[in-house]
Amino acid sequence: MAVGAVPAVRTAGAALPTAGFVLAAAIALAFALRAPAGLAVLGLATFGILHNVLELRYVAGRFGEVLAGRFLRLLLVLITGIVVCRLLPPGPVPHAAEILLAYGLLAAACLQALRGRPAALAGAAMVLSAAAALSLSFPAYHFVVLAHLHNLVPLVFLWEWSRRLPRGRAVFLAVQCGWVLAVPALLLLGALDGVLAPADGGVARLAAAYTPPAWLHTAAGLRFVAVFAFLQTMHYVVWVWFLPRHAPDAAAAFERRVPLLRGGRAWLLGAGAGAALAVLFATDWAQGKTLYAAVASYHAYLEFPVLLLLVAGLAPAAPSDRKDLS
Template sequence: MATSVVPVARSAGGVLPTAGFAVAAVLALMLALRAPATLAVLGLATFGILHNVLELRYVAGRFEQVLAGPFLRLLLVLITGIVVCRLLPPGAFSRTAEILLAYGLLAAACLHALRGRLLPLAAALLVLGAAAAASLAFPAYHFVVLAHLHNLVPLVFLWEWSRALPRGRGLFLAVQCGWVLAVPALLLAGALDGVLAPAAGGVARLEAAYTPPAWLHTAAGLRFVAVFAFLQTMHYVVWVWFLPRYAPDASAAFERRVPVLRGGRAWALGAAAGAALAVLFATDWAQGKALYAAVASYHAYLEFPVLLLLVSGLAPAVLSDRRKDLL
């Protein structure tokens, strides 16, 4: 894969990936406007598990210097607790436990990232305490926000990746901000209602998961489902197409760390597990969705400590010499 990318990426700078994102965003928006529920469901069944595997490969490889040792073990213990919560019957106890474990994960990341910096650490913990109180008071809002926030996270990884672009970074970032921020804002504001297909039965089944309770059973419900379908599709574009192709150094680092998944084995694992889950989706959607939500906790919740490490400046150097050669 790397050898085919080198001459193209080096000669074009950021032009090819920028154009790829622009085309993908247009296509994803067209599908999200006409069939948001179908796009969300089929996208999850087709790419859900695969993108989990590829994202974990990128994060574990790119941030191998910080996601290691006792810190990584603590994160995995906390996330495993969240997985258990998601496998339990839905209820107040499991929701409260997941929220507490999630904020415990963030607190652990803050303590690791800001150790020795008392004022920033105190401020971060104060913000986390206030956010945790709000989440516990309004758990339904917490999980809706979490669902959409997960689809916004790639912007940070793309921003970090773009720091090594020799040229075209401004246009690359403008396109990313366009699909991550501008398109959802237009959808939620109702600017695209004229071309948004009327709500069907599938939309009604998804509204509760992706719409804040105050806007349920209003026109905003369809907009939130369309936003989720669009952002989820672009989320898959990032993890299944872009980063595997344009960040091979992260894949190489992961393969040194986990040699059993070298080459195409990670892809094969994701495809096989995804196919098995797709069968479960087809036979029992509710059970398949619950199982996916549990398994997906590892990649979804591991993102947030990494983001804190990026913000605090504890992430490793942006690019290796090998990756610079690819650009």
């Protein structure tokens, strides 16, 4: 067998994974339409920490060749700064500091990805500078966009994973684009308003975090909460079901890197920490949400440097893309 090859049963075709995504999206959409606030809250309490652990395992294993050394240490320092900001009482200063640290993280990733390409690096610097100025001027919009953008990120990882498929890739990607892009678009355009449950107190409490301020007190608030609940649920499907099952090479690479979390220990860590946080959610929702937002910074912000490296073509080849070295 070729070095790094994936067992054929995992990549023989896309039929079963594609069918699984269709079924999961149908169920998630049904709940998002009838009980969006409940789906968002229960999903976070049940799968929030577990998906953090499993996503970090995948990213650290799959992209260990680029997430290493001084670059990784710099990213962790910047993200730890964001964690501190999220643990502080909310206000303009912590929010501005988080925004600056986030763009510092992106700048570090651009430097890593675009070394030796001065024109591209200069263009990236201009884009980041303009975006940072916009985010600092409208911080409420920045955090709403960030919340939804995080749920769209799996599309890039699924696109990258699909390169290993010997057949059925086009249908697989069409389904991914369907739930990531088409379903949210239908919800936001009001096409599904006829089957959306009326807004309740739970929706009102969540709407501020997931709705652009200008639309907060309109019908769009309910739509944005439904979109978030749907995408968050599918986000968990990707990290808790699909990639652990269909990308065992990433888990194996992570276990070689972190032997302490071999086998089912990563699952036990995620489930145990998640259960503890669920108790905190039940007793003090606001404190639990603050703690979760801080801890989740590591997996959420580590995605963006990896995405930039993927776009720049610097990510390592997928196992089935590597040459046979045996």
